[in-house]
Every structure is written in structure tokens, then in C-alpha cells.
Amino acid sequence: MSEQKTPSADPYAYLNMVRNPDGSVTRLLNNLPCAAATPDPSPQNPAVSKDVPVNQSKSTWLRLYVPSSAVIDGVSSKKLPVVVYYHGGGFVICSVDLQLFHDFCSEMARELNAVVVSPSYRLAPEHRLPAAYEDGTEALEWIKNSDDEWIKSYADLSNVYLMGTSAGGNLAYNVGLRSVDSVSELSPLQIRGFILHHSFFGAKERCESEIKLANDQVCPPAVTDVMWDLCLPIGVDRDHEYSNPTVGDGSENLEKFGRLGWKVMSIGGELDPMIDRQRDVAKLMRKKGVDVAEQYIDGAVHGAEIKDASKRKNMFVSIASFISSSAQ
Template sequence: MSEPTPISDPYAYLNIVKNPDGSITRDLTKFPCTPATPDPSPQTPVVSKDISINKSKSTWMRLYAPSSTLNDAVPSQKLPLVVYYHGGGFVLCSVDLQVFHGFCSDMARDLNAIVASPSYRLAPEHRLPAAYDDGAEALEWIRNSDEEWIKSRADLSNVFLMGTSAGGNLAYNVGMRSSAAASDLSPLRIRGMILHHPFFGGEERSGSEIRLANDQVCPPIVSDVFWDLSLPVGVDRDHEYSNPTVGEGSGGLEKIGGLRWKVMVVGGEEDPMVDRQRDVAKLMKRKGVEVVEVFNDGDVHGAEIGDPSKRKPLFASIGKFISSFAAL
């Protein structure tokens, strides 16, 4: 088998053009979107609807609920709530992309859960920590919401932060913030985090980044561009936002351990970031956090987003992780 052709122009690969004022022009034709499906029908096992969060920031959220739970005027039991942040290197994508809509719909169905997928402002127009601010604001909105699906159908004492790729990084950093203010979020109670192919980086190339330098999904040269566009101006990839292992992380991990949160880290052996994901998992364990690791042979970055056939086993693992809290 021949070596894949290296990606030499990451901007062309990403279909973005950098503008003189520091913004970028995105070619959105590569990312088909889909509307919400608010009306239940026999062909629609999961319904969804869009809710505004902050009009001044143009942030919003798509909610997903199994149709079966909406059939009961008074639900027999409330469902776990998964707050899911989408991927895209903090630079691309949106909540309503077909791939993320399909992923969240399948997750709500297979986990029998309410899924809330908040939007966040993108870089470089809004560099980090803007996305973290928006992710945390979404939790505050959920906490105070009178929205019927959340108030009547979601169990706010059984909440999980989840994200794919940059969304996994976002879930991690929002989790760190939330652990410091856990009592302020009442009645919302976070039980754990599910980091799905989380996006982490660093200045020195890891072993997997060297081995998979010519990866065709998200090679290190493309990750470098994402970090260059999203990190605060003047910092490098060893900043805590991209590389939590520098300086052994912050005190937030001890708080997460003290709150008895559990963290699930899902990755693929053919993802250039896999060594970094393992390193963050090791760091969390050293800090007293219970970590469940699921690393799959042959899987590329974000495998289950692009390949729906891989979702069933992923959601089975997540379902087991969520149900492990029922005994606590």
C-alpha cells in the first residue's frame, strides 16, 4: 500500500482563505446543514428543535428528545441529559450540520436521553476562550430554563458533558470551570465527561503525530492551523487550552476527582492525536479522576461522525458509562 500524499496546503484542504483583517472566509458548500425535526411521526424516532441562548452573540442550541418520551403527558421518569459540543477545530462547522444532527439524533435514540447541542462562536473572529465562555453560558441557560423538554423531561441531576474533537476539548475546559462552581449550578448536577476524540495539541510532535504525519483526515499540519487561528494571540500550542499536560494541569482536576465525576475518553489508534489523548487520560488518573478509556484499532479522528455504522458500539459503551452512575 502506497504512502498517502501529504497535505501541503492546509488552508486549501480546509477550504478557508485568511483575510488581511485576521478573519477567514469559509466555503460552506462542503458542509450541508439540516433543519430541526420538531414534529413526531412513525418515521421520526427522535424529534429536535432550535432554541436561542444569547441573541447578542447569535448563540443557540438544538435539543433532541426521543419521540416516545414526548408521548407521555407526565413522563414516568426523566431522562439523562447529554450536553454535546460539536467539532471543527474551533474554526469550522455548526450545530446543524447533517453529520452532527444525525449523530445527536442517533445518540438520543440509542441512549434514551435528552441531548442538548449548543453553538459557540468560532475563531479566529472569536478566539479562545470565547468558545469556553459560550459553552459555560449554555449550562447556565439550561440550569435556569423553563423550556418544556428540559424542565419536564430531562433529569438535571444526571448531566454529562460531551464533545467531539474541538468539542471534546471544549467539554473538558467547561468541565474544569464547572467543577470549581459546581454548587452554583444547582439543581444541575454534572456526573461526568465524555471526551470523544478530543482535540489536544502541543509544540513538540508526539509519536502518533510523527507516525501519522500524512493522515488524510486531520494531519498535524492541519491541527497546527486550527490552533494558530483559535488560540489567544501570542501564545503557542503548549498553552493550557491546547496542552493540559503542561505544568501537570490546573487544580480543577483535583476538584473533578473530589466531586467523583468520571471521565470517558474515546479515541482511535489511527488518529494523530491519540498519544495526546492518552497523556491527558494519564494526567487525570494521576490527579485522582476515575477514567474509562476506549481506544479503537483502525479508527481515524472522529470516526463515528463520518461512519454511522460505528455509532452503535460507541453508544453502547457510553450507555454503560452513564448507567454506572445509577448505582451510586
């Protein structure tokens, strides 16, 4: 997102978009650079990576990351946990290969000593929800069935975590809801837990943190209003279960999370307007019997660790501890 535009004054301009009279959008040239995959397993690269198609009819694909150290050391009998990471962007912008996400996933693969799989998904309003959820679920099927050499050599499919930032956190949560009744069908892939990072949730009425941070310069309610308007099914409001997990039938499936032993880590920033939403969802999950660990960081804005590499180290230490405890 551009740092030069005031988000609340013109949310579409801030998102580098123009809304057309017919309701479609035109995405302008994004000022955020993209990064190519890094297949070279040199010590200078935190991880090797490559791009793999998932569903050519939908133009979906994923970027696969393996720690360079694992490749340099050779195939080990001890395989690595798998983190399926969904990128952010309010379901309307961004892509897997943005430099920000590429660097984040490369560093995460190294710091967690994990295989990271970052799937693409179709964007709204061209493809409104639940299209992204369908694509996110299809990526799990790809992992389960894959003959890819990196998956076969390095990935422990019995130790899988769904993670996402912002809209990706919402996506990870909803892919989990869609997976609770098909656990046996996903075998040998086994979900162990979720890492919800600055998750993108909303509701019709403003919460206290949204009111307090209405003029936030990173992701204020005026911007998220536009995102929800573009990504939710036509004719529904922000109290739909896709945006507000505390209503509707989706919350009932959370009891199955607990019964399956799936654990959840909720990470957020105290200066994120959505912080109260994230706390409410964590509270609901705990009420439904889910084991939830919460970590909300003073002074952190929405998506802080994506944009600022200096903020990642402590978070990755916490995630590594969460994965270690969840695998037991």
C-alpha cells in the first residue's frame, strides 16, 4: 500500500484501485515490488523456493520454501513441520510473490526450520468469497497428493499448521472450518494447529478499537469497509459469518477444533483497529473448548512483522515454541 496517501480520505486510492461504475475495480500499477523464487541453496538465501501450479483453470499456484540449510545438509530421516501460509490484502489486493511476503516466508522457513507453502487464491470482487476459501482448501489437497520432490523429501505431512496474515488469517481460520469434517480425506496430511496473524475480521457495528483507531494510517476502518464491500457475497453485511465468526453456524464447528486437538495461536498488535475483533474470536474459540494462545504486542500496527523485519525474530521464536508444543 502506498505510504503517500491518507487511507481514510480516499480508501480506493490508498489501495491503488479505481472503482468502476459497474462495480468492478481497476487495479493500478502496484508500487510494491515482486520477487522471483530463489532456487539457489546458498548460505546467503534463508530458504530455497520455487513456484508450482495448483489449478491451471483458476490460474492458482503456490510458492514452496525449504530452509537452505536442509538442502545443503541433504535429506534427513527427520522431516520438517509444514506451515501453509496465506498472504494478506483484504481479499482484494496482493499476491504470493510480493517481495514483502517472499522475504517473510523465506525467513520463516529458516527460523522455524519448516517447509513453508504459500498458496495463491483468486481475488475479489472478480471472485467474491468463498472463492478464496475454496482455493485455500484446494491447496491442502495439492499438498496431500503431491509428488513434488521437496514435499516428499522434507515435509512431515503429519505436522501441518495453517497460518495467515490479515485476510490470510481469516482464510486460514475458514479453511480450518471447512476441513473439520474431512479430516480422514486429508490423510496423510494432519492439521495440528493455526497461527492467526493480525487476522482480518469485522462486524456491522464498530468495536471499541475501531472507534479509538479510526484515523489509523495503516489499515483504518474506512479501508476495511471497502475491502469487505468488495469481497463479501453480494447482498450480505459485515455480520456475515465470513467476516464475523462470532455469529452464524460457523462458530458451532469450533467445538470440533477442540475435539480434534487443534491448537490456535492468535498474534496481533495493540495499535491494530481489528485487535478487539481478534480478541473476540479467540475468546469464542476458548469458550468452545479450543486451546488458544494469545500474543498481542504493544506498539504494533496491523501487519507490523510483514513490513519490519526487525520485529520478526521474537515472533518466530514464539511460533516455534507453539509448533513444538502442538506436535506433542
